[in-house]
Amino acid sequence: MASKPPSVEIEVDNRVVRISNPDRVYFPESGATKLDLVEYYLAVGPGIVNALRERPCMLHRFPKGLADKKVHQKRLPAGAPDWVETVQLYFPRWGRTADELCVTELGSVVWAVQMSTVEFHPWNSRRDDTEQPDEWRIDLDPGDECDYATVQRVAHVVHEVLDELGAVGFPKTSGGKGLHVYVRIHPDHGFKDVRRGALAFAREIERRTHDDVTTTWWRKDRDPRKLFVDYNQNARDHTIAAAYSVRGVPDARVSTPIAWDEVDDADPRDFTMFTVPARFAELGDLHEAIDEHAFDIRPLLEWAERDKAEGQETPEEPD
Incomplete structure (x- = not known):
């Protein structure tokens, strides 16, 4: 009998998310794995949740890592736990609706990464009234x-x-x-x-x-x-990549909040999933006060x- 693929369980607040194939390489250039990506999002948890909270969110998924094709997914992937929240949107050019991920907690982010999401692309409106941008x-x-x-x-x-x-x-x-x-x-x-x-x-x-x-x-x-x-x-x-979203590029670059006085010196190449956690631990979420x-x-x-x-x-x- 074939053995089941290895998995690990991640505790996120009061949720438990099972990560299958944690050792699957997502970023061949560095060897970073699916579990590395999960650990990155855990490290910047308050920042990514603040960027996504209550917003419809399109997912950029890489089911086999960057070495294979990207999937742009509006609909919530099948098999979501009942605590993962959604918002229903109508798309006139298709004449149909789709239930998109609507992040309200960090567990939803980790579950989306389990479903091979690398990038998070939220709307600029929120669930209460998706037709009125904020x-x-x-x-x-x-x-x-x-x-x-x-x-x-x-x-x-x-x-x-x-x-x-x-x-x-x-x-x-x-x-x-x-x-x-x-x-x-x-x-x-x-x-x-x-x-x-x-x-x-x-x-x-x-x-x-x-x-x-x-x-x-x-x-x-x-x-x-x-x-x-x-x-x-x-x-x-x-939609565009959220603050703290990793991008699906070889060096695992991150869309990273900066201060205005950093504009002249900040090099986008310096902000990756390997460097941003330490920056976040030191500075916190530079977009925290936006509301x-x-x-x-x-x-x-x-x-x-x-x-x-x-x-x-x-x-x-x-x-």
Whole structure:
């Protein structure tokens, strides 16, 4: 009789999660295993739960590790314990619904990793009203020929404009080549308004840093030496990696919160699943206070009206 695959049981608060194939290599470059990934998420537990709490969450799963294909999964994987919570979403372009993971505790994160999840991609709205975003996301996305020094310069301008608006931004590395800045907002506008406001903000950044920034809609028309302020990340059902999410890249890079005064020195390559736990133990969650700083986006919508009066249209939302 064939033996069962090895497993370990992980205690998370008052939950027990069985991790099958704990020694399966997920990151061939370093040899990091599924159990290593679990231990990483346990080490940053309060941070990842804060980033995901009550939000619909799409999962990027690697059933056989990075050496095999990635699965983008909206629906909760089958076999979830009854304590793993979900939220039902309607997807108009499919004409059907899906129950997505809705993290309320660290056990749900560990269970998702057991189900081969590496990356967590939450919505910018919460379960109470999924159609009213409470998070404005500023995505500084460098073109193929845009260096990281440009990202850093533009980040300072973003900080300057946010200060002028009276908004508090919480930056993090993207886990790739860019930076994200999150702003908590009052959940009293729909996705279209939040995206319009995000575009107006992006255009203001473009005005101030024209040599570095583009808001050009089509990728093929963008100057690859410039940084795209991707306002589309505020469209409905568009998600980006959460704070403290490991990315599915060979060096196991992490999308990591940083302080504004770290922007000039922080190298995204330094933040990995091997280094971030010690940083978290020392600094805690740098996004912990984000809920205390909700911003009213009406000034952004006034900028959007100004842009419209000047003949600048809002491109249709992407599929």
